[in-house]
Amino acid sequence: MNQPLVSVVIATYNMGRYLPEAINSVLDQTWQNLEVVVVDDGSKDDTAERMVAFESEPRVRYLPTENRGQPKAKNRGLKEAHGQFIAFCDADDLWKPEKLAVQMPLFEDPKVGVVYSEVSYIDKDGIEVDKSIPYQRHSGWVTDHLVIKNFVPFGTAVIRRACLEQDGMFDEELPMGIDWDLWLRYSVRWQFRYSPEITYIYRIWEGQMSKNYRGRYENAFRILEKFLTNHPNAISSKLQSRAWADMYIGRGMSVAHAEKKFLEPLRDVLWSLRYDAMSWPAWKALAKLLLRKT
Template sequence: MQGLKMTTEPMVSVVIATYNMGQYLPDAVSSVLAQNWTNLEVIVVDDGSTDNTSDRMEVFNGNPRVRYIPTENRGQPKAKNRGLNEAKGEFIAFCDADDLWDPKKLHVQMPHFNDPTVGVVYSEVTYIDQDGNPITKPQPYERHSGKVTNNLVVKNFVPFGSAVIRRRCLEQNGCFDEALPMGIDWDLWLRYSVDWHFTYAPEVTYIYRIWPGQMSKNFRGRYDNAFRILNKFLDNHPNAINESLKARAWADMYISRGMAVAGGEDLFWEPLKDIFNGLRRDFSYMPAWRALIKLILRRA
């Protein structure tokens, strides 16, 4: 970061798609407005909330940097795309309605866009509970910078809300896929990774809230969509990765789903089948063998 400095502040449009998050939304908006980067706008797209969201947003009435757009309930991808379509900035960022930004977020991340090949800059996250108390949680994935397709096709290591993107990514590679109910960020990152570099800023700039009322932990639905997203990406970009890496990506997909089912539903035979499917695709993939051992020991 030393020596990286933008001479002017390009506008950043921050998209917040929300549904029944009135209890947390004002804090999310306020955390964005508290940036030491002044040239920004906040676009809140209310996806048909039935709680007190509209009342809670009245505190921002008259603030020229906040736009509140109530819509009918059409689902997360369409709400986010509405925000993207409304955005005026040269750069786009995101914040989930129950999360928070660190005040230094844009100051830390924006200078990395001095490199014109960089399309996405993302950062590290920390965690809080429903009352804002810190939670210690290990980071699950290794982060990567540069041409990241080879890594990203195996694991989505980009925390969604931490990302800032260049508008040209949208213009060149599209918005969120509205046919996908879940996993829309991984689908977006995979498409962007083909043409753009990603940069990881190791500073913590995003605060993720873990609480009982957040989106359903529907792991079966998540993996159904993950299989669909991987298929879609490989069909549309058949030369993006080599055959060996395709096999590894499919292996990891089966292993991850198997262990999610084993942990979430305390099953054995169905996860075992997934692990064997993973090993058939990449027999040397060590996480598959570790998963197999863990599953058998759990059964014993």
């Protein structure tokens, strides 16, 4: 197939240590028709100095801005993107060289709006990490699955520009969970395709936002409420109840495991049973709490 332009958005904040490697991993693609839009969200480290190395690279654009948070930084990158397709790479992560060559052919069907793939993990020093968490991935019309769990690794996703034009960019009012919010909206109108190849390398290090489980669930509740309010007929009432039940179970058990609390997780599990009294995960969670096996 002809190579349409792919715009790769990298929003960065104080990631000068890793950023050049991330950019080079994108530039090293076997797919040559691409551009890299780097949005510097007010970094105070040596990011600007490290970006000097890319001044002569016509495929890289560097946009320093004031610090406004990752949703606004990513949206700035989306607004500056010229490509018919758009992809992402976090500033501390890496792409595999074949990423676009593997994923782009799956857009042959015009109903496909998002193509995503598998991911591997490294530590802060680039050493491979075995994080064997079994995720079930899905293709096609995925709303029913996606409302229960965000199974799309963000950095692996490539999206059709029409998704942005018809269904919007990142919600700038959300400090976390912005990708789940985006995928839910896109899933109503567009099909997703999954490629099992590992095309993305995710770096795990201390202090990442993803470890803020309380903040993550606070925003997840907001996202689910927003989606169901804006798309009341997207899923069945039974599935809506299950989605709420799973949300309460997830938050309760996360708090129980991390903080060794009892009453607060118990309230969440009981709320989950109010939504779905037949939920086996809820009854299992309740037993774990009562037996103090969290």
